[in-house]
Amino acid sequence: MIVNRIIPENLMRLLTRWSLGLVLVFAASPAFADLKVATSLTDLASVAQFVGGTHVEAQSLCRGYEDPHFVPAKPSLMKAIQKADVYVSTGLELDGGWLPVVLPGSRNPKIQQGQPGFVDASEGISVLEKPTGTVSRAEGDIHPLGNPHYYLDPKNLEIVADHLADVFSRLDPANAADYAANAKAFDERMETALAGWLKQMEPYAGKSIVTYHVNFIYFADRFGLKIFGHVEPKPGIPPSARHISELAEAMKQAGVTVVTYEPYYNADASKQLAAKADGTAIEIATEVDGLPEAKDVFAKFDLLVSSLVNALSK
Amino acid sequence: MRLRTLARVCIALSCMPGMAIAQTRSMYSNLANPSIGLNALFLGQAAPDLDQPYGLDFQSAELSLISVVDPYWMLDANITFTPDEVDPEEVWARTTSIPNISVKVGKLRATFGKQGTLHTHAFPFVQAPIIMPNSIGEEGFKDAGVEASWLMPVPWFMELTGGIYNAMEVNDENPLDFGSTDHDNIPFGGHFKNQLDIGEETTVDVGVSGLSGKGADGYRHTAYGADLTFRNVPARASNRHGWILEGEYIARGTSENGTFDRQQRGWFASFQYRFRQRWWGGIRGEQAKDCYTDVLVDPVSGDAISGDVNRASANVAWTPSEFSYVRLEYSYAQADDGNGFKPTDQRVLIQFNYTIGYHPAHAY
Numbered sequence: 001m002i003v004n005r006i007i008p009e010n011l012m013r014l015l016t017r018w019s020l021g022l023v024l025v026f027a028a029s030p031a032f033a034d035l036k037v038a039t040s041l042t043d044l045a046s047v048a049q050f051v052g053g054t055h056v057e058a059q060s061l062c063r064g065y066e067d068p069h070f071v072p073a074k075p076s077l078m079k080a081i082q083k084a085d086v087y088v089s090t091g092l093e094l095d096g097g098w099l100p101v102v103l104p105g106s107r108n109p110k111i112q113q114g115q116p117g118f119v120d121a122s123e124g125i126s127v128l129e130k131p132t133g134t135v136s137r138a139e140g141d142i143h144p145l146g147n148p149h150y151y152l153d154p155k156n157l158e159i160v161a162d163h164l165a166d167v168f169s170r171l172d173p174a175n176a177a178d179y180a181a182n183a184k185a186f187d188e189r190m191e192t193a194l195a196g197w198l199k200q201m202e203p204y205a206g207k208s209i210v211t212y213h214v215n216f217i218y219f220a221d222r223f224g225l226k227i228f229g230h231v232e233p234k235p236g237i238p239p240s241a242r243h244i245s246e247l248a249e250a251m252k253q254a255g256v257t258v259v260t261y262e263p264y265y266n267a268d269a270s271k272q273l274a275a276k277a278d279g280t281a282i283e284i285a286t287e288v289d290g291l292p293e294a295k296d297v298f299a300k301f302d303l304l305v306s307s308l309v310n311a312l313s314k
Numbered sequence: 315m316r317l318r319t320l321a322r323v324c325i326a327l328s329c330m331p332g333m334a335i336a337q338t339r340s341m342y343s344n345l346a347n348p349s350i351g352l353n354a355l356f357l358g359q360a361a362p363d364l365d366q367p368y369g370l371d372f373q374s375a376e377l378s379l380i381s382v383v384d385p386y387w388m389l390d391a392n393i394t395f396t397p398d399e400v401d402p403e404e405v406w407a408r409t410t411s412i413p414n415i416s417v418k419v420g421k422l423r424a425t426f427g428k429q430g431t432l433h434t435h436a437f438p439f440v441q442a443p444i445i446m447p448n449s450i451g452e453e454g455f456k457d458a459g460v461e462a463s464w465l466m467p468v469p470w471f472m473e474l475t476g477g478i479y480n481a482m483e484v485n486d487e488n489p490l491d492f493g494s495t496d497h498d499n500i501p502f503g504g505h506f507k508n509q510l511d512i513g514e515e516t517t518v519d520v521g522v523s524g525l526s527g528k529g530a531d532g533y534r535h536t537a538y539g540a541d542l543t544f545r546n547v548p549a550r551a552s553n554r555h556g557w558i559l560e561g562e563y564i565a566r567g568t569s570e571n572g573t574f575d576r577q578q579r580g581w582f583a584s585f586q587y588r589f590r591q592r593w594w595g596g597i598r599g600e601q602a603k604d605c606y607t608d609v610l611v612d613p614v615s616g617d618a619i620s621g622d623v624n625r626a627s628a629n630v631a632w633t634p635s636e637f638s639y640v641r642l643e644y645s646y647a648q649a650d651d652g653n654g655f656k657p658t659d660q661r662v663l664i665q666f667n668y669t670i671g672y673h674p675a676h677a678y
Contacts (some may be wrong), residue, residue, distance in 0.1 A: 007447070029528070038517040063514075063549055065549055065550050065551045066552055067552050067553055069553070070553040070678055071552065072545075072547045072552060073675045073677070073678050074509070074511070074517060074678050075471035075507075075509040075519075075678060076470065076471050076509060076510070078465070078471065078512050078515065079465065079469075079470065082465055096557060097636075097674075097675050098675045100674045100675070101674055101675045101677065101678075104388065104408065104410060104416070105416075106465075107412070107413065107415060107416050107463075107465045108413065108414075108415050109411045109412065109413055109417075112411075113382065114385060114409050115381065135639060137635070137670075140635075141636070143636065195591070236589075236635060236636075237634075237635070238591045238592060263550050264549075264551065264553075265549050265554065266554065271483045276444075
């Protein structure tokens with residue numbers, strides 16, 4: 001009664017709701033898992049979940065429709081990995097702009113670089129486009145260790161899966177047999193799926209496309225495509241009107257008609273380029289969850305291959 | 315005989331580079347060298363109401379070194395070069411092996427508010443808010459000490475930081491008098507921060523801070539503040555759009571005769587908007603009470619005098635990449651010393667910022 005006199009009724013109602021909400025938040029603790037795994041990329045979380053099965057709870061700090069180069073180093077990301085057992089970095093400095101802030105901020109000793117819980121997923125990958133000679137930012141925002149978008153080759157995800165199975169087995173020996181079996185099943189499923197994707201792409205071997213960013217070389221190499229150019233004149237540099245015009249003219253002369261862009265890149269510039277070149281701009285998911293249908297790594301490649309086949313067949 | 319000697323000398327000389335390389339590789343490996351970066355700032359100012367020449371000046375250069383020391387520590391150093399001095403403004407080690415807690419030891423920038431934790435090139439506006447050099451220092455409170463921050467066990471980011479610092483007298487960079495040489499003078503401070511995600515793209519950050527110590531005058535000197543920041547980064551355009559709405563209040567004073575006497579105080583609030591990948595714009599309003607600033611100079615004696623100042627600023631920044639920007643800023647200030655002296659000030663500033671080498675993301 002006294003309280004009601006001091007605190008108005010609507011404020012009391014609000015406080016009650018907030019308190020209830022707070023209780024629910026505390027009660028909604030994550031489901032039990034033997035290993036909590038956090039990753040820099042949705043593709044890595046997807047592979048980790050396949051390999052870990054029911055023993056692992058995997059989450060990615062970067063969302064699939066977010067530019068993996070520019071993830072805001074929010075304190076909530078530090079909080080999200082405070083209790084993680086494993087952190088899987090993309091490596092090759094793709095997450096180098098934000099992970100050095102987020103990882104120490106988590107105050108989680110288990111996942112700091114050099115600790116058993118820190119994984120560089122690029123280990124064992126045959127890295128493409130390693131710069132030779134002097135590395136200079138005059139060439140744009142280049143990656144000195146090579147192209148970090150290796151997750152666009154399905155074969156590379158098999159390497160990641162085997163690597164993660166080893167790590168999970170070391171950290172959780174009780175379930176080692178499951179991790180090994182899951183990785184083997186993943187590799188077999190990927191091999192089968194890859195055979196199908198290669199068959200779908202076969203008629204378009206040698207065809208050229210234009211991508212927004214320099215991130216498609218692994219996919220192109222695997223499926224026999226050629227990269228004609230990029231919407232960005234240099235990595236990380238937004239396109240100028242002159243660059244768009246010159247590239248469109250070159251595309252017309254070479255008969256290149258397909259321009260791809262990710263959900264986090266400037267769709268207008270890509271569409272403008274395609275229109276000038278009498279071609280088609282298609283939005284693609286190069287990362288899991290980049291588009292709603294790309295629910296896991298298999299669905300991502302299903303969607304990617306069908307989108308390209310559809311565009312190249314026109 | 316001579317030919318044989320010459321041949322021996324030639325063989326010996328031809329072996330030397332190989333030996334030198336072998337020695338260099340084994341003795342002076344650079345594989346574990348720290349990440350190195352250099353930031354340079356150049357500043358031009360045109361202020362017709364000030365008795366200063368117009369022109370472009372070297373503002374500062376900041377050499378940063380960062381590396382893991384061993385499995386337990388990492389070391390971060392920022393050495394600042396200005397036209398007048400070389401200042402090891404931050405050289406601290408931080409623990410990496412304690413769960414939930416991070417301990418920083420060394421010369422550090424105390425965790426106080428938002429503006430007070432920023433390096434000069436990360437200021438949202440070229441000019442620091444007027445209350446800053448009148449309370450904790452234009453670039454925050456920089457002193458030797460120990461800080462521990464605890465990431466608290468709640469579902470959101472809640473951080474409690476506490477620190478103790480070295481007794482430090484008032485100087486050009488530090489307006490807080492913590493200079494008592496008494497044994498019981500251990501300046502201390504704290505910061506309590508909460509950051510929550512409001513949906514997918516917007517965050518709210520609320521903090522309160524305090525610093526206190528005993529001055530050379532024997533009295534306790536204290537600064538306290540509160541900050542509130544809303545920030546939006548669209549997930550599908552994190553490198554092209556976004557906005558930051560923030561405000562901060564800071565006050566400082568002394569405890570004479572057992573009661574706290576608030577002296578300098580002020581607030582500032584700003585809105586920054588990224589309207590294209592390469593373009594940012596911002597506006598800021600601020601009010602400072604009983605503060606000193608270059609606008610308030612006694613017209614007769616030329617001495618600095620205190621008063622109330624209101625200032626509005628607007629700027630636009632061109633950021634061709636993450637490693638450089640050019641900012642143009644305009645500000646208008648009105649001051650009042652309380653005795654009828656009411657100067658105004660208009661100024662235009664241009665700032666050039668360049669970073670080479672390694673530079674991690676700034677604190678969010």
